[in-house]
Amino acid sequence: DADVTQTPRNRITKTGKRIMLECSQTKGHDRMYWYRQDPGLGLRLIYYSFDVKDINKGEISDGYSVSRQAQAKFSLSLESAIPNQTALYFCATSDLSREQYFGPGTRLTVL
């Protein structure tokens, strides 16, 4: 089984809808991250969490919110999706070694 899983893997939605992307990990890591990737670009950080009581904004947090339900679960919400949020979304985890491990990604399309 994969160490970092994301659901759904693909999602098509309409402008204005609320969307939640979920991430689960079995690596036992305290640190979790959400990134987005736009075509032809590298990943950019949306939010990160160092433990269940710690949530921090990343480079591009506007229009997004997160919830750290447990050490193993970190979800990303789009309260009112807009077309320029169409992207590939990645969850990642790390421990104190700082090396990050990525999930398989969620491809989100907002029409």
Next chain:
Amino acid sequence: GIQVEQSPPDLILQEGANSTLRCNFSDSVNNLQWFHQNPWGQLINLFYIPSGTKQNGRLSATTVATERYSLLYISSSQTTDSGVYFCAVERSSGANNLFFGTGTRLTVIP
């Protein structure tokens, strides 16, 4: 943030050829990772290499932190090596998040 520049942006190789990919960064780092993004979009960890040299099969990487660059070497390339290679760094003075370069797109032709 920190600037991460990768070169070349695109590379086409004949199967069996060797290549070197470069990553330059603009500040001190305490984490540097190389990833391979396959055609299905998955990010595969290649190396965690904030300094020094590591090898894994046909791949090796060297980071010279004092000169702010890292190199990824691919020897005897195979068609399965095709995809985008990303360098990502974490700034020494910043929070624990990675800044990604824009990648090198490698195409290996048979």
